[in-house]
Amino acid sequence: MKRLPSKPPAHLDADALALYEKIIAGPRGNAMLDDAGGLIGPFNAMLLSPPVGDALQELGAAIRYRSVLSARAREIAILVVAGHCDSAFEQRIHEEIGRELGLTDDELAALRTGAPLDLPDPEEAAVLGVTRALVARADLDDAEYARLGERVVFELTTLVGYYTTLALQLRVFRV
Template sequence: MARLRRTPPHDLTPHARALYDKITAGPRGTFMVDPEGGLTGPFNAMLRSPPVGDALQELGAAVRYRTVLSDRARELAILVVAGHHDSAFERAAHEPIARDLGFTDDQLQALRDGSPLSLPEDEQAVLDVARALVARGDLDDDEYAKLEESVVFELTTLVGYYTTLALQLRVFRV
């Protein structure tokens, strides 16, 4: 059972309403809005602390929409985190995106359960690094060398962001 009530926009404080408007006006649009107007997923919790919630959603927008990672690499890493943390919400939100990017049902299943997956070399490097990050929170020298430093930076940031969301989704029973 969810621990947070979804608050319709007309019941929000002015600061929470400003954040709500920012989230729903951005590229996520109304995808994260329920029929009564409340935010779903991790965004509902962000409204409880607008200054921190705003910073967090800005980071999320950056790792989703403004990185050097390809769309497939980004979704691959997100689904590694979702699988590792058994985050049903993130799987439900990102598997359709991955499917539209050409991931097969077998590949999505392998991402859910952490089983071996064979991908093109650049995507395999992202998979290996993302799996190492969620499993150990670190990279050995060989894993570190698989990707350019800018990609390692963005990938560690993305994994950290989605790990934070997985934690919040679990704690707030989303």
């Protein structure tokens, strides 16, 4: 059962309302709103502490919209984390995005379950392998570290941490 009720904008204090408006004005737009106008997913909990919530949503926006990863590689990494954390909300949202980017149902199933997956694109294959290593061991051996440039490794470790944090919050708040 959901622990945190959705709050439409009329029920938010000034700081929470400013964060709400920032979230819906950004690239995520109205896709994160329920029928009553409240935020869904992890964004609803971010309103509990606007200073921390704003920093967290800004980090997410940087990961999603300003990293050097291709859109497909990024979604592959997000779906590896969602599958590892068994985060149904993340899986649902990001499988939809993955489908729009051309990921097949078989590829999505392999990302969800951790089954072997042979990706023909070298960048996507490297991102898959490195992300799976990060969620499994929270570390990389020298060969895994060398598969991608240092900037990509930094962005992937940040992505894994961010989406693991969201999965934890989604679980605790029963989203």
